[in-house]
Amino acid sequence: MIVLKATQDKVLAVLQSVAGIVERRHTLPVLANVLIRKTGGSLQLTTSDLEIQIRTTAELDGDAGNFTTTVGARKLIDILRTMPSDQTVSLESNQSKLILKGGKSRFTLQTLPAEDFPLVQEAAAFGASFSVPQKTLKDLLQQVSFAMAIHDIRYYLNGILFVAEGKQLSLVATDGHRLAYASATLEIEVPRQEVILPRKTVLEMQRLLSDKEGAIEMQFASNQAKFSFDGMEFVSKLVEGKFPDYNRVIPKNHKNTITLGRTALLATLQRTAILTSEKFKGVRLNLETGVLRVASSNAEQEEAVDELEIDYAGDAIEIGFNVTYLIDALTNMDQDMVQIDLADSNSSALITIPDNTTFKYVVMPMRI
Numbered sequence: 001m002i003v004l005k006a007t008q009d010k011v012l013a014v015l016q017s018v019a020g021i022v023e024r025r026h027t028l029p030v031l032a033n034v035l036i037r038k039t040g041g042s043l044q045l046t047t048s049d050l051e052i053q054i055r056t057t058a059e060l061d062g063d064a065g066n067f068t069t070t071v072g073a074r075k076l077i078d079i080l081r082t083m084p085s086d087q088t089v090s091l092e093s094n095q096s097k098l099i100l101k102g103g104k105s106r107f108t109l110q111t112l113p114a115e116d117f118p119l120v121q122e123a124a125a126f127g128a129s130f131s132v133p134q135k136t137l138k139d140l141l142q143q144v145s146f147a148m149a150i151h152d153i154r155y156y157l158n159g160i161l162f163v164a165e166g167k168q169l170s171l172v173a174t175d176g177h178r179l180a181y182a183s184a185t186l187e188i189e190v191p192r193q194e195v196i197l198p199r200k201t202v203l204e205m206q207r208l209l210s211d212k213e214g215a216i217e218m219q220f221a222s223n224q225a226k227f228s229f230d231g232m233e234f235v236s237k238l239v240e241g242k243f244p245d246y247n248r249v250i251p252k253n254h255k256n257t258i259t260l261g262r263t264a265l266l267a268t269l270q271r272t273a274i275l276t277s278e279k280f281k282g283v284r285l286n287l288e289t290g291v292l293r294v295a296s297s298n299a300e301q302e303e304a305v306d307e308l309e310i311d312y313a314g315d316a317i318e319i320g321f322n323v324t325y326l327i328d329a330l331t332n333m334d335q336d337m338v339q340i341d342l343a344d345s346n347s348s349a350l351i352t353i354p355d356n357t358t359f360k361y362v363v364m365p366m367r368i
Helices: 008-019 073-081 134-147 199-208 262-273 323-331
Strands: 002-007 033-039 042-048 052-058 067-072 088-094 097-102 105-112 130-133 159-174 178-198 215-220 224-229 232-237 256-261 282-288 291-297 303-309 317-322 337-342 349-353 356-363
Touching: 002 008, 002 033, 008 033, 008 042, 008 052, 008 073, 008 088, 033 073, 052 199, 067 073, 073 097, 073 105, 130 134, 130 159, 130 178, 134 159, 134 178, 134 199, 134 215, 134 323, 159 199, 159 215, 178 199, 178 232, 178 323, 199 224, 199 232, 256 262, 262 282, 262 291, 262 303, 262 323, 262 337, 282 323, 317 323, 323 356
Parallel strands: none
Antiparallel strands: 002 088, 033 042, 033 067, 042 052, 052 232, 067 105, 088 097, 097 105, 130 215, 159 178, 178 356, 215 224, 224 232, 256 337, 282 291, 282 317, 291 303, 337 349, 349 356
């Protein structure tokens, strides 16, 4: 039976959309495979790592009929990548094997039974579903994902908090040293729902979401999230635990405010970062009337100093930061101007976009 027949670029795109979560080495060999299920003329591809499951439906030619099997996902992608994009390829079933043909090439691949593939058990009760444009969610993820923790023992920090309430969707990420918050408006009112999406899910969503106009539909249960977009269904386990109260972390009423060009500040920080020490990425910011001075030094007694002219008449402040934390925030913004609110040298700084409450970034100072 010919399971599918289409051009290389079509088949590869469908496979790559589901294969991002597949681990090359797994304790369960079948999890390195993609589950292929053909029903009539429709083809469904599913992958899983037991915590995340991605399923997509595609219309790829081939014989009509019912057929299921699993085959190595990465191997199939690696072979397809070596073929020309306009070449017609076909996948045929032959006993317990699949034969991939393209031009004069022929590959015989081993399969594993479909019934051995562990599908994720979907939650019984999901909350109210709501949707946002894919581009909106992609932008929100980009604005906060860099602040997620990596391998923190406080496992609830290794992900992003999603809060949907009323007509607002807010995303928050923190690693304990900095916090990023971004929000967008929903078209409909939804009851309050609060979940923590794991890091791997966030990175995979960023890879899959497009800048197209299409919407992404979301549903949350107590232990699961479900996303539907572009003919795909994405189900993920949630991180259990209590996320820190981000509203208490975001400073209010800092009396010293500077507004300056984002690219100029970013360039200054990138220059001074060159002479920070590898372990200790500290830079000093000196604020005085009309000027912001950025300085760094390292163990070799080298130092860098850079100055920016600014419109500022507040207190004189000297404060230290991990320069990476500042660069991360400015790199993931695309606005021309940024606003920095400071209280003193011991309080965290608040970075925002002037006249815009949808993005907030808090960074703790460091002693230098």
